[in-house]
Amino acid sequence: MKSTSIPGCAKPKKRSTRRLPSERQEKENKNRVKQYQTIPWEASKMSDYRQPPLDDQQAVFTAQPSLSPDTDGAFNAPPKLSRRKLLAGFGATGLAATSVMLWNGENGRSVWADVYNDSSRKKHGVPFASGCCFLTTISDLRTLASPDPDIVYYVTDPGQEGFFSYDPLDSASADNTGTVLVSGGGARFKRHLSDVLSASWFGTKGDGVTVNTAAFQAALDAAAGKTLYIPKQHGPYYLTGQLYVASNTTIELESGAIIQAVDTLSRSAPYERLLRLKMVENVVIRGNGATLRMNKAAYTSGEQAHCVDISGSRNVVIENLNCNDSGGDGFYVGVYEVTAGYGACKDIILRDCLADNNRRQGLSVISADGLLVENCRFTNTKGTAPEAGVDLEPNGQSQPLRRIRFKNCLAEGNAGPGFLTALLKPTRLSPLMDVTFEDCTTRGNLYGFTINSAGEGVNAPQGEFRLIDCIAEEAQSSGFWDIGNSSDSLRRTYIRCRAINCQTTQEPDSIYGFSASFVVTCATSKPRVSIGNVEMIDCLSIDTRAIPLVKHGFALKKRSAQKISDVRFFNCTTIGGSQNTYLIDSVAERVTAVNHPQPRQTAAASAAVSYNWLGAAVTNRPAPADITLTLPVPKAEIAYTFIVDAAHRMALQAAAAGDLLTPVGSRSYIACSIPGSTITLRGRADLKWEIVSAVGDWFTDSGV
Structure with a gap:
């Protein structure tokens, strides 16, 4: 391997071989060690350190010790400080922090801001670099024939800088570019690590052309049990194929980072997704406003090319991440390719996320026991049915929808419903359902909130759906559409819900919306003996337009020969226009309406x-x-x-x-x-x- 001499210095002459008296030699050696181990700042103040600037690899070595002539008059380079002395001088923790260069800087800054964004780092040299290790490159390390296990090697490749040491006891680890380098002779060099890795170490390129699948996957594999930092790309975006995340991994993306899928993700089984959390646990993804996306124009068929697939996993938190332009769903929570021993996803959190312009759904929930979706937006879904902002739709009777909570979420501009629940597959043997929408809003969708297709008899799922303080604005049809749910299936409860200026495009008195804001009806394609088991409390139909389009606040209407039963209204009213409060079909029975004061x-x-x-x-x-x-x-x-x-x-x-x-x-x-x-x-x-x-x-x- 080519070693690098001190920048700005003449090539040192060969040291004299004349031996000094033992006392003099001992004294000189002590002086040399003292000179070159001097640290210009205290090891305890590690937060003052900055990484050398990536655009000036030599700036880090400006604090060079002066050279003095040896006994033969020649100037000699500082001695190499062995790995043992380096560890002794800084301690294992200090060395790891220095070699990885990730910790909080002053004033509580982020772990990476001090590395890449602070010009003050140019003022601090690596105090021991010029006297302790060889400067080298990844390619040079891979050609090193006889490495020294007591030497620390500093890699200077832009974006991949760091300290490596030869591990003579390892003959099996694979070269992953980022944390393990393998020479042609089989030597394994290991990066000195803390708890944070950078995707750039593994050779990722954000030029919008290079396919980074292998580099990203190597980074994700190495980050198991640690944190993987993905910096913002220098070009338009990172390009990659399908990626898998391991258990016990935290991913932190820099604001502005964009990861785009290749145009060739498989749209036939086995399907491929951009980022997969498959049968894993304890995963955290902090998006910081970063984006996962696809080239939606390339996905003109199929519906399974999702941005994020969470299947059979538990204890997952995803925050402030955008999943846009997919060939399927922005986010998917289910059991795809889950093997025996793994079941429904458990304890999943999506918070402050955005899913925009996806082909099938912003979010699909197939199977979950414990899901919180908070402060999220699902917008502009269009491409293939059902084109909803959110779709809750189990694929079988054993797949639960339990402990599901949507809080303060928005569904806007979707070609289908804002929030859709489709219950075609669950039966009376399915786990009790427990779903709540609270303070959620829909705006400008085909329907606002839709619950449909709960069967009857042995096919009637049990449990309760609650919509609390929810608002449906400017739906093309009804704001709240309860269709095809049998009266012996799960209860649906609407509490203080409001429909505002809905029925924007439907034909008057259409068999779908009946010119009403709240509708309980049936589908001719899924006949029921009786539909119902609905309760509406303090709900309000509002039409403030100059030409009102809503004729009825609350409609109970059949579509064929079914009955309507077990529907209860409490203090449900209308505002604006000339709306009737109710449109009640003559087949309705066991229907009550109580108002205080009574209309x-x-x-x-x-x-x-x-x-x-x-x-x-x-x-x-x-x-x-x-x-x-x-x-x-x-x-x-x-x-x-x-x-x-x-x-x-x-x-x-x-x-x-x-x-x-x-x-x-x-x-x-x-x-x-x-x-x-x-x-x-x-x-x-x-x-x-x-x-x-x-x-x-x-x-x-x-x-x-």
Whole structure:
């Protein structure tokens, strides 16, 4: 190997072989060691150190000790300080920190800022470099025939600088460029490490042309149990194929770093993804605003080319990372290629992440037991169905959706739903479902929030979905769309949810949205005997447009022959336009609506009582004369209140003889004309009306 002499000095002459007296030699050796081991700063102040600037490899050696003539008059280079003395002088921890050059600088700066971004590092030389080790390059080390295990070698290749030592006991480690170098003669040189590695050590190139798959994978393999730092590229982006992350690894990307997948990731099984966390645990990825992406234009078919695939893994945290322009999903959480002994992902956190312009989904959740998605954005998905911001969709009955939490997330501009849950595969044998969306917003999607296709009977999954303080704005169709979920399947609860200016593009009264903000309905392709098991509490339909497009706040509508049952409304209201609060299909049963204060429905003339008046207090205040209100066919739990405000007879006529159960027997009608009188009727399962409460005499004027 070619050794490097002291910069700026003449080549030293050969040392005289004349031996000095032992006392004189001992004294001279001590002086030499003292001179060249002098440290210009205290070892305890390691945070003051800076790496030599990458653009000036010689600046690090400006603090050269002066040379003095030997006994024969020749000038000699400083003696090499052996590895043993180097360790003794600095301690193993200090040497590791110095050789890796990663720690916090002053004022709490990041671990890498002091290395690459601080000009003050030029003021500090490596105090022992000129007298302790050989300057060399990676290529020269690989040609070294007879390395000395007591010598430290300083590699000067830009971006790969560091201290290496020969390990005579290792004859098996593979050359990975970054932490292990192997010479042609089989010598293994090991980099002095702390807990942080740099991807640049392994020869990564960010020129947008070089394929870095092998270099990145070598870096990820070497970083197991440590932290891998990925600096911002000098060119447009890093280019790479599929990469795997090992357990117990932390990845920290520099802000502005871009890693792009090659255009040839496999779109047929076995599928390839850009970054894979497959059956691993304890992984942290800190993106710092960096981006993983693909050339989406190259992926015009298929749907499985994801940016990040987390499968069968646990204890994973991904923060502030952008996953954009994929041929599939930005993020995928599931069980792809998971082997026996591994199951659903557990305890996964996505925080402050962005998924933009992906082909299939911003995020797909196939199987998870413990998932927190917080402060994330899922935008502009378009390319292949379902084109959602987020899709929760198990692929089998054993795949759980448990302990799932979305908090303060946004889905905007997606060609499909903002937040979609598709429950085609789970059954009654599936794990209990537990999913909550809280303070989440959708804006400008096809639908806002969609839950669909929960089966019935043995195929009815159990559990609960909760949407709390969620907002759906400007959906092309309904803001909240609950479709094809059987009434014996999991409960869906909507609490303080708001739909604002939805139904932007749908045809009026379309069979998909019924011009309503909140819809419970069924799909003709997935028939159900009965749909329902929904509760809506303090929900609000708002239409503030000059030409309102929402006709109904809350719709319960069939699509074929199914029934609708077990739906409960509490204090659900509308604002703006001329919306009806409810659009209730005549097949609905066991539907309740309670409002405080109770809404009023005026009846100025004889008319049929509509299911759409559900929960209202019907008054004859504007009636100029007697009126007759024809009751609908009674359904279980459906209730109405009638109030005589005007001094005119109000008669309540049953749809069939004897359907009114009164204290004086079954009646076909009842009536009252005394102002202030009220009566509340509730439907029963046997299709009769029962009296819940009554004020005034409604029974004298009654008939069979």
